[in-house]
Amino acid sequence: MFKSKIIVVKIGGSTLGQHDTTIEDLVTLQQKRVPVVVVHGGGNAVTDWLTRLNIPTRFVQGLRVTDSDTLRVVTAVLAGLINKELVSEIGKRGGKAVGISGVDGLVVTGKNKNRELGLTAEELTCNPRLLRVLLNNGYMPVIASICLNEELTGREEINLLNVNGDTIAAQIAASLKASKLIFLTDVPGIYDNSKQVISRIDTGTARTMIESGTAAGGMIAKLEASLIASQKVALTRIIDGRVDHALLDEIEGKGKGTTIVN
Numbered sequence: 238m239f240k241s242k243i244i245v246v247k248i249g250g251s252t253l254g255q256h257d258t259t260i261e262d263l264v265t266l267q268q269k270r271v272p273v274v275v276v277h278g279g280g281n282a283v284t285d286w287l288t289r290l291n292i293p294t295r296f297v298q299g300l301r302v303t304d305s306d307t308l309r310v311v312t313a314v315l316a317g318l319i320n321k322e323l324v325s326e327i328g329k330r331g332g333k334a335v336g337i338s339g340v341d342g343l344v345v346t347g348k349n350k351n352r353e354l355g356l357t358a359e360e361l362t363c364n365p366r367l368l369r370v371l372l373n374n375g376y377m378p379v380i381a382s383i384c385l386n387e388e389l390t391g392r393e394e395i396n397l398l399n400v401n402g403d404t405i406a407a408q409i410a411a412s413l414k415a416s417k418l419i420f421l422t423d424v425p426g427i428y429d430n431s432k433q434v435i436s437r438i439d440t441g442t443a444r445t446m447i448e449s450g451t452a453a454g455g456m457i458a459k460l461e462a463s464l465i466a467s468q469k470v471a472l473t474r475i476i477d478g479r480v481d482h483a484l485l486d487e488i489e490g491k492g493k494g495t496t497i498v499n
C-alpha cells in the first residue's frame with residue numbers, strides 16, 4: 238500500500254555540494270512514483286553564518302548549544318537559504334517539491350528538556366497530516382529541522398526550537414510508518430573500533446556503540462534516531478551521500494553502508 242512505501246531521506250549538511258547527485262536521484266524517485274520525504278540539516282552552513290555574524294558556537298555530544306541569537310540564524314539559514322536552495326534545485330530538474338520546516342502545518346512540536354543545550358528540542362511530537370496532503374498530491378516535502386516550542390513559558394523571545402536533523406527525520410519516519418529511513422552522510426557507514434564499516438547491527442548493538450563511545454559526535458544522534466524510528470520503521474540505513482547516485486543505488490537494493498534493524 239501507498240502508506241508503507243514512504244521513504245524518509247535525511248540529507249546531511251556535509252554531503253550537499255556542487256557535484257552532489259542526490260537532487261537528481263530525488264527527482265528520479267519522484268518520477269518513479271516513490272513517495273519521498275526529505276529532511277535536511279545544514280550544520281556547516283549554519284556554523285559558517287554564525288562565524289560571519291560573530292556569534293560563538295558550541296556542541297555538546299554532537300548537538301548544537303542554541304541561544305536565541307543562534308536560533309534566529311539557524312532558522313534563517315536552514316528554513317530559508319538551505320531549504321529554498323534544495324527546493325529550487327529539485328524544481329530546476331523537473332521535480333515537484335514543497336519546502337517547509339517542522340513548524341509549518343505544526344508537523345513537529347518539541348519540548349526543551351535539556352537546558353544545557355539551550356533552545357533545542359529533545360522530545361518531539363509529530364503530526365504528519367500536512368506531509369500526507371503533499372505526498373497524495375504528488376509533492377515531495379522538504380523539511381528543515383526546526384520545530385515549534387510546545388512550552389510557551391514567556392521566557393523565550395522566540396517560539397521555535399532547534400532540532401537535530403537526524404532526530405526529526407526519525408520522528409517523522411515513525412509517524413508516517415515509513416518503510417525505510419535513510420541517512421545520507423559523509424562516511425561510508427558506521428565504523429567499528431578498527432574503522433571497518435559494519436554492514437548490519439540491531440538496536441541493542443546500536444545502544445552499546447553509543448555507551449562504549451565507538452559511536453561519537455554526529456553518529457550518536459543517528460544511532461539514537463534509529464532507536465526512535467525502530468518502533469515503527471522496519472529499516473534504518475546509514476549510507477555515504479558523497480558517492481554518486483548513492484540514493485538511487487540504495488532504492489535499487491545496490492546500496493552499501495550500515496543497516497540497523499530491530
Ligand SMILES: Nc1ncnc2c1ncn2[C@@H]1O[C@H](COP(=O)(O)OP(=O)(O)OP(=O)(O)O)[C@@H](O)[C@H]1O
Pocket residue numbers: 248249250251252277278279280281299402403421422423424426427428429451452453454455456457
Ligand atoms: N563509529 C562511527 N562511525 C562513523 N562515523 C562516526 C562514528 N563516530 C563518529 N562519527 C562521526 O559522525 C559523522 C557524521 O555525523 P555528522 O553529524 O557530522 O554528519 P551529518 O549528520 O551527515 O550532517 P549534518 O549534521 O550537517 O546534518 C562522521 O563524519 C564521523 O566523523
Ligand SMILES: [Mg+2]
Pocket residue numbers: 249278280402403455458
Ligand atoms: Mg549530524
